[in-house]
Amino acid sequence: MRGYIERQWALCMDDFSKVISSVGMDLWITPLQPINIEKDRLVVIAPTDMTRTQIYETYLNKMRPALKAHFNVDDIYVLVPDEKDEYIRQFTENHPDEEIELIDPKPATLKNPFNPRYTFDNFVIGTTNQVIYAAARAVAESPAVRFNPLFIYGGVGLGKTHLLHAIGNYIWEHKTTNLNIVYVTCEQFTNAFVEAIRERHEKGMDAFHKRYRQADVLLIDDIQFISNKKSVQEEFFNTFNDLYSAGKQIIISSDRPPKEIATLEERLRSRFASGFMQDIQPPDFETRLLIIQKKIELERFEFEKGVDYELAERLASFNIREIEAILRKIYFLANLRGKTVATREEMEEVLEKEGEPAPVSINKITQDKIIGVVCKHFTIDKRDLVGRKRNKEIVEPRQVCIYLMWSQLAIPLATIGQVFGRDHTTIIHARDKIMELIKTNKQMKKTINDLITELKSAS
Ligand code: ADP
Ligand code: MG
Numbered sequence: 001m002r003g004y005i006e007r008q009w010a011l012c013m014d015d016f017s018k019v020i021s022s023v024g025m026d027l028w029i030t031p032l033q034p035i036n037i038e039k040d041r042l043v044v045i046a047p048t049d050m051t052r053t054q055i056y057e058t059y060l061n062k063m064r065p066a067l068k069a070h071f072n073v074d075d076i077y078v079l080v081p082d083e084k085d086e087y088i089r090q091f092t093e094n095h096p097d098e099e100i101e102l103i104d105p106k107p108a109t110l111k112n113p114f115n116p117r118y119t120f121d122n123f124v125i126g127t128t129n130q131v132i133y134a135a136a137r138a139v140a141e142s143p144a145v146r147f148n149p150l151f152i153y154g155g156v157g158l159g160k161t162h163l164l165h166a167i168g169n170y171i172w173e174h175k176t177t178n179l180n181i182v183y184v185t186c187e188q189f190t191n192a193f194v195e196a197i198r199e200r201h202e203k204g205m206d207a208f209h210k211r212y213r214q215a216d217v218l219l220i221d222d223i224q225f226i227s228n229k230k231s232v233q234e235e236f237f238n239t240f241n242d243l244y245s246a247g248k249q250i251i252i253s254s255d256r257p258p259k260e261i262a263t264l265e266e267r268l269r270s271r272f273a274s275g276f277m278q279d280i281q282p283p284d285f286e287t288r289l290l291i292i293q294k295k296i297e298l299e300r301f302e303f304e305k306g307v308d309y310e311l312a313e314r315l316a317s318f319n320i321r322e323i324e325a326i327l328r329k330i331y332f333l334a335n336l337r338g339k340t341v342a343t344r345e346e347m348e349e350v351l352e353k354e355g356e357p358a359p360v361s362i363n364k365i366t367q368d369k370i371i372g373v374v375c376k377h378f379t380i381d382k383r384d385l386v387g388r389k390r391n392k393e394i395v396e397p398r399q400v401c402i403y404l405m406w407s408q409l410a411i412p413l414a415t416i417g418q419v420f421g422r423d424h425t426t427i428i429h430a431r432d433k434i435m436e437l438i439k440t441n442k443q444m445k446k447t448i449n450d451l452i453t454e455l456k457s458a459s
Contacts, residue, residue: 005035012063020059020063021192023207024058028055031046032055038077041074041075041076041077042071043079052078052079060076063076088100112173114165114168115169118163118165118166120136122166122294123166124291127284127287128287129287136152136166137170139167140170140171140174141174143171143179143249144249148250149250149272150251151258151275152164153253153256153278153279154281155255155280156255158280159280163280164183164219168219179216180216184212184219186222186223186226190225193231193232193235197231213243217250218250218251220253223253227263228263237271240268259424260424262428262432285316288311291320292311295323296327299327299328301331301342302342307330310344310347311347314351326354330342331346365455367411370404371419373454373455374404374451377447377450380394386398386419400434400447400448402427404451408452
């Protein structure tokens with residue numbers, strides 16, 4: 001019975017953690033101790049009356065599906081420690097041949113939370129990522145000695161999350177002391193904070209602080225999503241300062257450098273800049289080939305000779321995540337056909353479907369072409385577009401133009417700034433404005449799509 005309860009409870013905990021926040025789990029659910037299964041309810045002991053109230057009022061509904069699945073009960077009966085003896089006495093009186101064995105509350109066994117595939121060993125090093133790889137490795141080998149904070153930035157699918165997990169995995173596996181390593185995405189950090197406030201009594205905030213401010217190594221992924229809410233930035237700033245002044249290691253990733261994150265407060269920006277900052281570039285041919293070969297090896301795929309080489313050549317404009325997806329599709333298609341080795345035939349079919357982009361030399365999009373297409377679309381004059389006028393008829397097309405230059409040309413914001421005689425904060429503002437509009441305004445989305453189609457077809 002005892003082993004059974006323990007096992008089933010572990011399964012429940014897994015399920016609970018999918019529907020209950022980490023703060024909620026830490027505070028209220030983890031301390032519960034199941035002691036008995038009755039006909040249609042699970043009996044648990046909660047450390048305090050407050051926990052009991054929380055379970056009944058806030059969490060029970062979320063817990064029910066897992067209780068049903070793993071214990072086949074619909075309900076939970078929560079006791080506090082003082083009531084335990086009396087409960088056991090009554091139960092054994094009514095059920096003389098059943099015995100209740102108490103499970104010692106023991107700390108949940110710690111499990112490596114990092115993705116086992118995202119290790120340094122699985123990370124292919126090329127000219128475009130070797131510097132950041134070396135810095136990440138140095139940080140993993142001796143946290144908080146050099147490179148603090150470590151700031152990694154680069155486009156999507158280029159390996160930022162992989163490197164963060166690699167650092168986490170490395171420290172986890174080599175740790176001799178009990179280092180507390182915390183990985184969190186910026187979004188999770190924000191949600192946990194908002195939720196801690198919502199919990200409305202001190203405990204929520206305590207648990208939040210405990211989680212982040214007691215980290216020895218804090219890994220924050222995708223900081224570009226930091227909200228411009230003052231309270232969140234304040235909290236993040238304080239967390240950062242606490243850790244930093246206590247000599248803890250902080251590692252941050254972002255899809256762009258701090259100066260281009262419009263919502264980031266200046267003081268945070270300068271904190272980030274005080275450490276080591278390095279970008280990851282899209283892989284060059286050599287790196288692509290090595291990555292493709294590595295993935296083939298790791299996934300135990302088999303490809304006809306030469307296909308790896310050809311893919312490395314043809315997938316020049318794809319990021320690594322996309323390259324992985326294509327490899328999988330090719331292999332999957334071959335498998336469907338009963339082949340164990342994927343051939344050129346499958347490669348061609350998949351590439352055709354994936355819309356392998358035309359070689360860059362044809363229909364090259366340029367700055368002038370973007371300006372031309374925008375002016376024509378909005379029927380305005382080029383001098384006005386790049387000039388100083390501030391009426392709405394001009395401002396919006398100007399912002400659209402900036403957005404298109406940023407998204408279609410791989411040029412720095414400062415260069416775009418020069419075209420319009422404006423500094424990069426204005427450019428960031430314009431870009432973000434349009435990005436936001438694309439999400440909320442159908443008309444804007446259509447305009448942008450039309451303009452991009454036009455750009456691609458105009459020669
Ligand atoms: P990002 O966080 O920058 O968007 P990810 O770290 O999620 O990108 O990487 C996307 C995928 O590409 C992952 O599956 C990752 O393992 C893989 N990847 C990225 N860089 C490398 C690399 N240098 N070697 C091997 N795999 C890589
Ligand atoms: Mg990522």
